[in-house]
Amino acid sequence: MTETFPFPNHCEVDHPRSPVAHFGADQPLAMSAGVMLSPFSIAYQIYGRLNADRSNAILLCHALTGDQHVANVHPITGKPGWWSALVGPGKPFDTEKYFIICTNVLGGCMGTTGPASINPATGRAYGLDLPVVTIADMVRAQAMLVERLGIETLFCVAGGSMGGMQALQWAALFPEKVFSAMIIASAARHSAQNIAFHEVGRQAVMADPDWRGGRYLDEGMRPGKGLAVARMAAHITYLSEEALQRKFGRKLQDRAEKTFSFDADFQVENYLRHQGSTFVDRFDANSYLYVTRACDYFDLAQDYGGSLAAAFKNAPTRFCVVSFTSDWLYTTAESRVIVHALNAAAASVSFVEIETDKGHDAFLLDEPDFTATTRGFLAGAARARGLRA
Ligand SMILES: CC(=O)SCCNC(=O)CCNC(=O)[C@H](O)C(C)(C)COP(=O)(O)OP(=O)(O)OC[C@H]1O[C@@H](n2cnc3c(N)ncnc32)[C@H](O)[C@@H]1OP(=O)(O)O
Numbered sequence: 001m002t003e004t005f006p007f008p009n010h011c012e013v014d015h016p017r018s019p020v021a022h023f024g025a026d027q028p029l030a031m032s033a034g035v036m037l038s039p040f041s042i043a044y045q046i047y048g049r050l051n052a053d054r055s056n057a058i059l060l061c062h063a064l065t066g067d068q069h070v071a072n073v074h075p076i077t078g079k080p081g082w083w084s085a086l087v088g089p090g091k092p093f094d095t096e097k098y099f100i101i102c103t104n105v106l107g108g109c110m111g112t113t114g115p116a117s118i119n120p121a122t123g124r125a126y127g128l129d130l131p132v133v134t135i136a137d138m139v140r141a142q143a144m145l146v147e148r149l150g151i152e153t154l155f156c157v158a159g160g161s162m163g164g165m166q167a168l169q170w171a172a173l174f175p176e177k178v179f180s181a182m183i184i185a186s187a188a189r190h191s192a193q194n195i196a197f198h199e200v201g202r203q204a205v206m207a208d209p210d211w212r213g214g215r216y217l218d219e220g221m222r223p224g225k226g227l228a229v230a231r232m233a234a235h236i237t238y239l240s241e242e243a244l245q246r247k248f249g250r251k252l253q254d255r256a257e258k259t260f261s262f263d264a265d266f267q268v269e270n271y272l273r274h275q276g277s278t279f280v281d282r283f284d285a286n287s288y289l290y291v292t293r294a295c296d297y298f299d300l301a302q303d304y305g306g307s308l309a310a311a312f313k314n315a316p317t318r319f320c321v322v323s324f325t326s327d328w329l330y331t332t333a334e335s336r337v338i339v340h341a342l343n344a345a346a347a348s349v350s351f352v353e354i355e356t357d358k359g360h361d362a363f364l365l366d367e368p369d370f371t372a373t374t375r376g377f378l379a380g381a382a383r384a385r386g387l388r389a
């Protein structure tokens, strides 16, 4: 039996408008930076129906530049949601069976409080006055929303990349509230190489004269050039050498000969320019600084005396860790570190390495082995949870 309370019929898969939960002065968020954030808002999407005993809720956590539009048409790009391949009726995250929640992260730019939100103390956009946001802050804010939705225990928390960091953080902070977790193409701490790439992106944003020390919104500007360069550099890291070679090689873009100029002669150049310019249409430059910083600061073991296993001591959660062979950003070795720590903590964990040449962003694509892994893991967890088949 299913019920609609407390959710009206705005949770259909094709609904692009997000509800927003507001948390007032009586519900501040204690941030890792040592300050209280109040008020703040969380924009989210929901799909499917919560069952009578509220045991079928899944929280999907988005990656660096994703948002809450996981399975509906995106309101800005008009494209399918970022996990439309996996979320929907009959899909692994089956909206006929599960109640799916996805929030825009704290620090984001799709309705949740972020640097472009109005700072009530000044009446202007926060800009860099918003305290630096951590993965733990994102998760604590999500936990407040989940509580408000009347859900005590999540059947599953799942995410890729930065979404996987959130899922790990959920299991560490709120073990009793997480029945199962999927950690996909992620890591328990950000590597030196990944911090380095993020720093390149941030410097590109801040070097744009239109960034104006972060106060560009006050002046009606947007540092689009810097943000586009940041995305171009980052996007290379989401792919693989093999995939770039397979897709583009040295092929020229709409021309028979090189032009002996700095135009986009090569298809791969034109492709990156396209990725940069479309990104600028949907993302805020200061948010980019905040979400990249949140990843950089993530080091779960450090929060538990240097022991990752200690973060999951006596964890009741069933974990599934997934990596992709050609992901050189969040490598299989990083996933193995998580698996080893979970085993050392006597947690229930399975590990799958998916063979693919599509690089880090493979988790966003319809990879048959990944889809089968997700379906199988959720089916097993549903059986253990006593959810209907
Ligand atoms: C979990 C989250 O929260 S997701 C976050 C938000 N989403 C993302 O980060 C997705 C961004 N990443 C991508 O698009 C990644 O490339 C992938 C891996 C996910 C998609 O892979 P694919 O489906 O193979 O798409 P591909 O990489 O070929 O890119 C297709 C786009 O490039 C364009 N393109 C392809 N070749 C060229 C070219 N030579 N010149 C210009 N543009 C080109 C296509 O027209 C298409 O544009 P569109 O997206 O505006 O329609």
Ligand SMILES: N[C@@H](CCO)C(=O)O
Residues within 6 Å of the ligand: 063, 064, 065, 066, 161, 162, 238, 361
């Ligand atoms: N390409 C995805 C994954 C990055 O880890 C994003 O931009 O969110």
